[in-house]
Amino acid sequence: MAKKVLLIDDDPLIVRMYERIFSFANIDIKTSLMPTDGLAQASAIKPDLILLDIMMPDMDGLEVLRRLKGDDVTKAIPVIILTNLSDEARSKEAIKLGAASVMVKSDFSPKQVVEKVQAALGTTK
Amino acid sequence: MIHKDFFRLGPAVKAVVIFSVFIMLALAIPELKTPINASGVLAAASVFYSILLGFYIAAAMTNLSRLKTLVAVETGALIAVYNIVKMALPERLDSTRDAIDDYLIKRFDYEVHNYDEPTTAEFFAIFNVLKGANPKSAGETAALQYIAEGEYYVSQARRETTIVGARIVTPVSWFVLSVLSLVIIVCLFVMQTSSLTSHLITALLSASAISALFILDDVDGNRFGEDQFAINTYQDVFHAMGELAYYPRRYIEMGRYEPQEKEYRVGHGKDVTIVKHPNHRK
Numbered sequence: 187m188a189k190k191v192l193l194i195d196d197d198p199l200i201v202r203m204y205e206r207i208f209s210f211a212n213i214d215i216k217t218s219l220m221p222t223d224g225l226a227q228a229s230a231i232k233p234d235l236i237l238l239d240i241m242m243p244d245m246d247g248l249e250v251l252r253r254l255k256g257d258d259v260t261k262a263i264p265v266i267i268l269t270n271l272s273d274e275a276r277s278k279e280a281i282k283l284g285a286a287s288v289m290v291k292s293d294f295s296p297k298q299v300v301e302k303v304q305a306a307l308g309t310t311k
Numbered sequence: 312m313i314h315k316d317f318f319r320l321g322p323a324v325k326a327v328v329i330f331s332v333f334i335m336l337a338l339a340i341p342e343l344k345t346p347i348n349a350s351g352v353l354a355a356a357s358v359f360y361s362i363l364l365g366f367y368i369a370a371a372m373t374n375l376s377r378l379k380t381l382v383a384v385e386t387g388a389l390i391a392v393y394n395i396v397k398m399a400l401p402e403r404l405d406s407t408r409d410a411i412d413d414y415l416i417k418r419f420d421y422e423v424h425n426y427d428e429p430t431t432a433e434f435f436a437i438f439n440v441l442k443g444a445n446p447k448s449a450g451e452t453a454a455l456q457y458i459a460e461g462e463y464y465v466s467q468a469r470r471e472t473t474i475v476g477a478r479i480v481t482p483v484s485w486f487v488l489s490v491l492s493l494v495i496i497v498c499l500f501v502m503q504t505s506s507l508t509s510h511l512i513t514a515l516l517s518a519s520a521i522s523a524l525f526i527l528d529d530v531d532g533n534r535f536g537e538d539q540f541a542i543n544t545y546q547d548v549f550h551a552m553g554e555l556a557y558y559p560r561r562y563i564e565m566g567r568y569e570p571q572e573k574e575y576r577v578g579h580g581k582d583v584t585i586v587k588h589p590n591h592r593k
Contacts, residue, residue: 199463203460206441207459210446210452296460297453297460300456
């Protein structure tokens, strides 16, 4: 059975691209453009991994992470931060809050992001 | 009023026309006696003029360079998408070629800085090739991933063209630059003597002050080197797909571009016709 990944990012172009790239890699990708919707989806579908943006409207990605880790249903789900910000303080805070790792979008190609996710899911070919 | 055809002339021709006007004026206007210190005013106006003009030309040139890069990113990606589809998904080649062709033809209905929004539907239609794709090998997966990445990066480039392609010289700045150039020209005419050398220098400096404004307008309006980056670069995509070159009718009617191909397409919107060039050089 394909592993489930939830992507929470407010950029529709990013979401559209990763929907396609992950589906080609045989990963069941669910997406959310809104942090609140993302939290609800995380509880409902219990994905194997969450990819989370930091800069989002309404709710900061770190706040989303805090809520995910504070909820018994979602706290065990590994979260990878996928962000445009290369702010070291924020990265450290994300790790402190329980993120598995932080990836700066400009440092990784989408293919590398998929490989990293596959490695985290233990599905590397 | 300056005739609209004047703006379509090349920079060198414009400079010659402007110089001709000023040399006639310099010869016609006699030595002027004024109570003002023309050399002092000229020095002050020149300093402000050069600072302001230099700032705007540098800023506009930076934007134009970025715009050229973005056009290259887009056209390069479109050629790459076409070639990948040709190799990895040959059954979808015709629809992809038609989609890219439709997109570029629609893109030419607009200028290089404002085509993003009106061509969104045509742009994303190119990537319908990814819909329902089910890669059967690692090679096909990599090809499809590349196309999906291309869609994202070109989308970003298209968004950015709107920002870097916009004019940065405001009407107020144009007013200030025009006033300063006028002050410079008046001072030069006030300071000229009756000698031919003085007339020549006055005309040359005055023409330079005005020509610099036209150069700024060309750079700011993305017309500087437009032939290459905003027209020819896109033709490379048509050629790569084995299609005839396409030029918007208004470019040809306005004299903005003269096609060199033996055969090419001309049109606006859906109205596209094939033209055979009567005096082709290629």
